[in-house]
Amino acid sequence: MNIGNALAEGAFPVYAVAPSGSLPADYESAIDALIEEEGDRLDFIGLVETDEAVAGYLHDAVKDMESNGDFAIAIAGADVDQNDVSSYSNSFDSSRVQLVYPATDADGESIIGSYIGLRSRLGMNASPMRKRLSTVRDLSVSLSRDEMELLSSERVNPIKNERAGALVIDDMTTVEDSNNEESEFRQGISRLVTDYVTVVVNDNSDTYIGELHTQSSRNALRETIKSELKALLELNAITGYNIEVEPISAMEARVNVGIETVKPLRNIRAVVTAGEVE
Numbered sequence: 001m002n003i004g005n006a007l008a009e010g011a012f013p014v015y016a017v018a019p020s021g022s023l024p025a026d027y028e029s030a031i032d033a034l035i036e037e038e039g040d041r042l043d044f045i046g047l048v049e050t051d052e053a054v055a056g057y058l059h060d061a062v063k064d065m066e067s068n069g070d071f072a073i074a075i076a077g078a079d080v081d082q083n084d085v086s087s088y089s090n091s092f093d094s095s096r097v098q099l100v101y102p103a104t105d106a107d108g109e110s111i112i113g114s115y116i117g118l119r120s121r122l123g124m125n126a127s128p129m130r131k132r133l134s135t136v137r138d139l140s141v142s143l144s145r146d147e148m149e150l151l152s153s154e155r156v157n158p159i160k161n162e163r164a165g166a167l168v169i170d171d172m173t174t175v176e177d178s179n180n181e182e183s184e185f186r187q188g189i190s191r192l193v194t195d196y197v198t199v200v201v202n203d204n205s206d207t208y209i210g211e212l213h214t215q216s217s218r219n220a221l222r223e224t225i226k227s228e229l230k231a232l233l234e235l236n237a238i239t240g241y242n243i244e245v246e247p248i249s250a251m252e253a254r255v256n257v258g259i260e261t262v263k264p265l266r267n268i269r270a271v272v273t274a275g276e277v278e
Helices: 002-009 027-041 052-067 112-122 145-153 180-185 188-206 215-234
Strands: 044-046 073-077 097-101 156-160 166-168 238-249 252-261
Touching: 002 112, 027 044, 027 052, 044 052, 044 112, 052 073, 052 097, 073 112, 073 188, 112 166, 145 156, 180 188, 188 215, 188 252, 215 238, 215 252
Parallel strands: 044 073, 073 097, 097 156
Antiparallel strands: 156 166, 238 252
């Protein structure tokens, strides 16, 4: 069902691995197998089981991917007591994991596949904030406004139960306010765009390995990367950039790239005045 919903929401391709063994299911081996086989193709890795211990393992696995130059965001359900939302405390503090709640529909089926499908369809063109899951009509829990605010304060993305389709309220990662190192990645779309730019820079830089270490080669590399960044600027995925390629030794150069990521529009204040209109 999760694979079908992910495809229906717009994700393609979709990769899935089922945990093996008797209960408790071996999710860790499933995560390892998925990353080993498809790690360089994954943007999002979702966990259909609401288990924060397994979510922690997935987060660590995604961090290991990052150290190898492969980038993904872990998506999991928050293990919230539906009878006492205020008791929930988020243990994560990372731009590599996003939590949602509720993570199941009225039949107890995970909505993570639908959520990832939506994220994949939007890509870097838009935030999932205030977007609907077309494949999810009825959630297991209907949150009050106060409960949604409590979850947001714990860096959990509330999903609102509406007849027209489940509504994604925000695009938060689990980065805490005190986490200055990842302060630019409190929104998932910022993490996604920066990962893409990092891949662009690394891939283009690799093609110049073996070239003569001259100013003309460095200029050519700079222009190659600049053209990619200009394309992102035209797509509104970023709002600004700078790039510098400099020599640091006789056989080594350094590429410095800075980008300004798009911040999602969080609120619109409408003022309607009755009277004369000029």
